[in-house]
Amino acid sequence: MFLIKYFSRVLPLCACLIICSCQAQDSEPLFITTGAEQMDQYLPTLKGKSVALLINHTSLVGNTHLLDTLLASDVEVVKIFAPEHGFRGDLANGEQVDDGVDIKTGLPLISLYGKNKKPSKEQLEGIDIVIYDIQDVGARFYTYISSMHFMMEACAENGISFMLLDRPNPNAHYVDGPVLDTARASFVGVHPIPIVYGMTSGELALMVKGEGWINQSEMLDTKVVKLKNWARDSSYALPVSPSPNLPNAQSIALYPSLCLFEGTNISMGRGTDFPFQAVGYPDSDFGNFQFTPVSIPGVSKYPPHKNKVCYGYDLRTVTPPNQIDLFYLIDFYQKSKNKTDYFNAFFTNLAGTRELRKQIEDGWTEEDIRASWQDDLDQFKLNRKKYLIYK
Known part of the structure; x- marks a missing residue:
């Protein structure tokens, strides 16, 4: 049984002090320690180096940002690189992230x-080492790992070392979904991995290098500062929201399934207080639950079906299954009165394959669709074994 001891912080997610599940009941609790918190493992490497950071608001050492922590430790940080949602994590999905200067x-x-x-x-130019430290949620289309990929490649091509401070993956306890067809690669899917790949960012980085998924991968000097006391089945609640539309553990657990709706004309709750915890459409035949998306600056500026009453399902209290849940995607397609407008071109990018859309349009059952993934999933699990760090 997992034990979680909560402490309060004024952050979007209720933070928690995590206790690993892999100890005897009569032993002392083993608290999960992130890579960033193990400063003795990486500060010596940074001494005398010119350092750049690929970070955002989740890059914390306790309650202090990694940037401030490194500067206080006399590390020569010379540049910051920012992913989607910006350095401060306060920009909505798809919103422009501009170059600039950190005010502080x-x-x-x-x-x-x-x-x-x-x-x-x-x-x-002039950088010796890049540090990557961003909290991920373990879904292929979450773009932080795409930014990691391109930074790794740039470091390999320019003879710059790459260091990753590892963090837990809250969706690491299962592997599921179609494996990406590399012909369908995009910024929401760079690697030939399933939607839920069950690896930390550190493990994935080792796989990216080891499988040669970046140019000149053999030239990249890579170091992963590992987690302490974390296993793939450990309970872990994030200390801060990883992005504006994933405000809590429920949204993070449902995200791998519901993000596929971004490639349809269905609302997945953007523009409400419960994004990625509801699905709906402006038609009362779609369900009994009602919600009205509105523009929320910094969260959802242009939510689907803005200012329209949507009808569908409230998922705030459902127990997320340990697999991609296709029920709602298929159910809403079947209820759609104009099926030619249900999917948009973005769906193939998210799915990573053309097959899933075709299977739904052809009336495949969820069970048959899932069975079609199995051979590729088995091969992926076999390939990833040599890169796994944790139990």
Whole structure:
């Protein structure tokens, strides 16, 4: 049985002090320690180095931001790179992330979201090592790992070391979904992995390098500062919301299933107090639960079906299954009166394959769709074994 001892913090998610499940009941609790909190493991490496950071608001050492922690430790941080949602994590999905200067430190801030997804040689000039420290949620289309991919490649091509401070993956306890067809690769799916890949960012980074998924992968000097006392089945509640529309553990657990609705004309609760915890459409035939999306600055500026009453399902109290849940996706397609408008072109990017849309349109059952993934999932699990760090 997992034990979780909560403490209060003024943050979007209720933070918690985590106790690992892999100890005897009569032993002392083993608290999970992130890579960033193990400063003795990486500060010596940074001594005398020119350091850049690929970070955001989740890059915490206790209650202090990693940037402030490193500067207080006399580390020469020279540049900050920011992923989707920005350095402060306060920009809505798809919102422009601009280059600039960090007001507090005066350091240059380079956006890796938008046209500039991969750092240029000029942007990396004079840098010895890049540190990546961002909380992920373990879904292929969550773009932080895409930014990690392109930074790793840029470091390999420019002879710069890459260090990753590992963090728990709250969806690491299962592996599911179609494996991405590399012909369908995009910024919401760079690697040939399933939607839920069951690895930490550190483990995935080792796989990216080991499988040669980046140019000049053999040239990349890579170091992962590992977690302490964490296993794939450990309970873990994030200390801060990883992005504006994932405000709590329920939304994070449902995200791998509900994000597929981004490729349809269905609302998944953006523009409400419960994003990724409801699905609906402006038609009373779609369900009894009602909600009205509105524009929320910094969260959902242009939510689907803005200011329209949507009808569907309230998922705030359901128990998320340990698999991709296709029921709602298929159910709403079947209820749709104009099926040609149900999917949009983005769906294939999210699914990572053209097959899932075709299977739903052809009337496949969820069981048959899931069975079609199995061979690729088995092969992926076999390939990833050599990169796993944790139990």
